[in-house]
Amino acid sequence: MYEKKIPFSVSCGLEMSREVLFGKWKMHLLYYISTGVKRSGELQRKIPAASRRVLNIQLNELEHQGIVRKKVYIQLPVKVEYFITPIGEQLLPIINLIGEFGDKNFHHLQQVFINDPRVPVDDSILQVRAV
Amino acid sequence: MYEKKIPFSVSCGLEMSREVLFGKWKMHLLYYISTGVKRSGELQRKIPAASRRVLNIQLNELEHQGIVRKKVYIQLPVKVEYFITPIGEQLLPIINLIGEFGDKNFHHLQQVFINDPRVPVDDSILQVRAV
DNA sequence: CGGTATCCCTCGGGATACTG
């Protein structure tokens, strides 16, 4: 289990929101779940760049924070579905805007990152927004 | 200089946006600059929880990515001002929405974090949104 | 099928002191 050692302010909305949204794949997870991708395996296949472990950690966090809800069907093989809660719904337009920002400024950003020596670009991993 | 070893997809707007927005203090910096806080020292005072080094790193990244612009007055003592570029402007409504999300769900989120054993809460660091 | 355990490592970020 991850442990945060450095305190952050729970009196700042922006900071708490950051805490909710800032995991490498959280926005992607929410985006896909919102489009109807509910099963764990499906989500993993949609985000092949992320390991199962990390997706689970982030899904657990989102669940713990009341952003998603998890439904477990007790059967064999086990079946699990994720849903977005009403609170989580409020994040969807934000995530869409963030994606749109990236799309609108696609060429500018690509130039920035391609010319950035720190960033080893991989153009072939996934095309999330192209769903 | 930080170096990213793990490639990310430059063909996904959401991913590139994440790369732009996901630094611990980037949203705060943009927020404050947008409110007219232009000087480095002022920004540092507004975000006392962050070290000067990190703020500079993140400001440099934002500048490099075309989100902010830096104006240096050659004089002594040196004077520097930061401005938001037209591209960066597009992020402001998003940042506001993220802050609003946190404010709207303030009590829910506080409960979540206060009850989270991983999170050492500090209620007294700063009140960013209260500016 | 879905979730964990373990291991390992990176990289983002904190603290401090120094330079122009």
Add this chain to the structure above:
DNA sequence: CAGTATCCCGAGGGATACCG
């Protein structure tokens, strides 16, 4: 006043193998 150099650290996340 603004920025950098060093040093250090640990949270977060990648890879893999193992349970239910």
